[in-house]
């Protein structure tokens with residue numbers, strides 16, 4: 001069974017929602033990313049999404065765009081990120097997922113990528129600009145290598161697309177909580193998420209994790225309360241990193257923020 | 272022609288590499304476009320505006336002095352520079368805005384490089400009463416300031432994009448992000464034969480009026496098809512527009528001219544077929560300029576409209592099949608052509624179009640006087656006058 005599936009099964013038994021933080025590899029450098037992953041795991045994060053920087057991240061808002069620019073100053077590549085995963089994997093027990101754009105994988109070579117990713121100990125991959133229709137080469141290759149290909153649904157997705165994505169997505173289904181790009185949003189999360197979650201869960205037994213725009217422990221609690229199996233927090237965490245780049249506080253602040261987010265999902269679930 | 276296939280592929284190229292949020296909108300757009308294409312009311316309305324607003328058909332003009340000067344093939348210019356707003360871009364913008372209105376959208380967004388597509392979209396939006404925002408790289412805002420002001424006069428909000436290469440590519444990223452966010456009421460008027468399906472097909476179809484007219488005109492003047500046709504290739508819409516009608520006429524040679532910039536060296540040009548490789552960018556699989564990690568490279572061209580890291584997928588297909596030959600003109604050659612056409616023919620071309628003229632200067636003298644060449648003069652040079660003055664060191 002895949003490490004991702006295992007994690008969701010284990011959490012389900014405990015009636016817990018997964019907290020899935022996203023950070024950009026190499027922001028500001030790979031050594032920091034490594035320490036962050038290991039410390040976030042200790043702080044109770046369940047799965048970690050690692051971004052690989054792309055020059056043209058069209059599904060991302062300003063915060064993650066800037067993180068990519070910081071990382072690209074050191075020319076962080078797919079090979080570097082897989083090296084990081086292999087390094088972290090010697091101690092880390094939790095699922096690690098790569099999130100990036102398709103051109104980097106295509107250019108690396110899809111077959112070479114799934115094989116290298118699997119041997120590095122990567123568990124899944126999320127490519128926001130690769131819909132299932134265009135993933136007919138990657139899906140079977142990834143399956144063979146034991147790498148989960150995670151696809152996304154959005155508020156605009158039609159019934160047909162919900163069926164399609166629920167069928168092909170492996171590990172979990174990623175629900176994009178809002179019509180827009182990544183980026184922290186203040187205030188309450190959209191109430192329509194509850195309805196959408198119900199619809200998706202009716203279409204599949206696979207876990208559903210919700211991301212895009214979720215920024216605070218209270219928002220994370222709300223999403224968990226609505227029955228999500230996972231809550232993904234990206235920009236808000238990347239923002240904490242951005243605010244502390246070059247200071248010794250970066251690590252403590254980022255890990256502390258992740259800890260409060262986990263407390264949020266714990267408080268939300270089952271309330 | 273049966274291309275693209277149902278999924279928007281041109282052989283191995285093209286496709287629909289778009290975020291999930293846009294996938295339903297792309298399907299809706301495709302359905303709306305295919306229905307409109309069959310609807311007599313829509314096509315009649317489009318024809319009306321093409322004639323009465325854009326001023327079509329544009330002339331196919333025999334360039335006598337340029338022909339004499341070069342001493343070879345007879346040169347005809349397809350005068351897209353005489354379209355309202357000054358370039359072929361409005362053929363597509365007007366049609367897409369008309370379609371957007373039919374789809375019930377109240378707002379359009381667009382990207383622009385040279386500003387011609389931005390001005391064309393702003394114009395169509397003003398005429399049909401839709402809100403319009405145009406994204407433009409800050410480098411392009413600086414070198415095409417006249418067009419920025421024109422867009423503002425037309426009631427459009429211009430959003431400078433100070434990211435990445437600060438040119439067309441980054442403007443497309445931002446326009447796509449806007450569309451992802453506002454897809455419910457907004458249509459994205461993409462300005463060239465690029466992006467996710469159905470854009471490359473739809474833009475090609477809207478631009479193909481150029482070639483349909485040119486075919487009739489050349490048959491009337493010469494009683495035969497041209498021997499060669501030349502067009503500049505940014506994303507590739509004016510080239511596809513001229514060539515499409517002739518693809519199945521094997522006697523007609525076709526040349527696409529990319530921007531050679533300062534020469535074929537990393538970061539100094541935009542000649543995708545000379546320095547690019549297979550990749551996926553902004554919704555489409557095609558030739559792109561990228562580094563060894565797959566990061567998109569910076570580009571350079573004196574002409575903002577050709578200064579772009581990727582090329583339309585259908586061009587990539589015809590590159591491989593050999594149906595269209597691709598070459599490039601460097602900045603200096605384009606500048607020479609710009610000067611020459613101005614002085615010999617009384618036509619100041621857009622710097623983009625000057626790339627096509629530059630290749631004509633090479634090709635025409637190698638052909639006999641009985642041969643006929645058609646050059647697509649995709650736009651006029653008014654927008655470039657300030658920049659050319661700056662390059663020449665002239666203070667205005």
Ligand SMILES: Cc1ncc(COP(=O)(O)O)c(C=O)c1O
Pocket residue numbers: 358359360384385386387388462463464503504505506507508509510575576577621623624649650651
């Ligand atoms: C006058 C003119 N010609 C050509 C182009 C290049 O675009 P395409 O290759 O789509 O025709 C532009 C783009 O801005 C333009 O303004």
